[in-house]
Amino acid sequence: MRGTPTGRQLRLGAELRRLRERAGLTSTQAAQLLGIKQNQVSNMEAGRHGVSPDRLRTIACHYECSDKALIKALAGMTPDRKRGWWEEYRGLLPGRLVDLAEMEHHAARLRAGVTAHIPGLLQIHDHAREVIRQVVPELSPPDVEHRLSFRIKRQAVLFGDHPTPYLAIIHEAALRMQFGGPEVTKRQLRHILEMTERAHITIQAIPFAAGAYPGSGQSILYAHGPVPQLDTVHLDQSHGSALIDAEAQLDKYRVLLGRMADMALTPEKSRDLINTILQDL
Missing domain, CATH: 1.10.260.40 (lambda repressor-like DNA-binding domains)
Known part of the structure; x- marks a missing residue:
């Protein structure tokens, strides 16, 4: 037990x-x-x-x-006696947040759709620290650092010998949001451009001109399992994280992310938009 x-x-x-x-x-x-x-x-x-x-x-x-x-x-999901790195944070961070890293680690591929924030897997240190500082109620300095180190360690799934395929659909609003000021934003956007050079990473931007779309108020992370029945959706909400795996809900978020991808620019034009935003700063 x-x-x-x-x-x-x-x-x-x-x-x-x-x-x-x-x-x-x-x-x-x-x-x-x-x-x-x-x-x-x-x-x-x-x-x-x-x-x-x-x-x-x-x-x-x-x-x-x-x-x-x-x-x-x-x-393949039966207990592995080897503890994942994320277990070091259990008790320090909310359980659902720790479970997120476990979910990302085991995902066959990942898709994200965000409106107001750069996805956590693409955030640089200074951007991430500023985002975490905005949590309500305010976190203590040690708690901020715990969350920051946890967020950066999660990014390991995008590196190594067998990185996880990753698609991030990012609204222009998130790309223009200046967490940490113009200089941090410039470094954050340059980092995203560098990440697009990796073969397993695809970034698509939704410009303001695209107008409204379903699910525009949510931050969605869709983790594909080895079979569709084992897919999971992570929603990042103001009152905490939620993991969803009901079949009807999975279908809903597949459709939402599909529509977002349809409205987004191609990866090449997305890079052009990011470069334009950089020049505006």
Whole structure:
């Protein structure tokens, strides 16, 4: 029995529950099929009890799940005894924020759509520090530094031997927002231009002239799982972070990001817009 489950452990438990419900089984019936106690089923589905890959395949068999790709993906989510770097921050930062780094680390690819802020994975130190200082209620200096170091460490998914493919759709408003003043903004925009030179990173800008679009008031991070059923959406809201994985909601955010991409400039013209903003500063 583990203590507080991570976001990934909770997600695996939720997927086990969905498999059971699709099979039309109660937790009591599932326990009888698996030869375990009903509370063990409940603990697995709540993420409080680990599941081995072999046990997961046995469960899928009893639940008559024939989706081999899904079963393989779920087996890959079974507990890894190696702690991720983000666990150092558990207890120092809100749990949902720590779960965000875990989600990004395991994502097959990432898509972001933002209106008022540069995406966290693209922020330089000085820009990020100023953004974090605006949190309400105001954070103490040590808390600011904890969040800053955490945000910068999250960016490791964009580097290394196997970086995660990343698409960021950024509104012109976010590109022109001067967090830290003109000089910091110049360095931030130059950093974004440098990141566009990496083959796995695509930046598209939505100009003011594009007008209104659905979801324009939200900051969306869409993490693609190994199969579509395991996708997750992270919403950054004033009252905290939210992780969403309901099928209908995933469909909604796929459509929203698709529309944003359709309205955005091409990567080449997006670079031109960023250069124009730089010249205006």
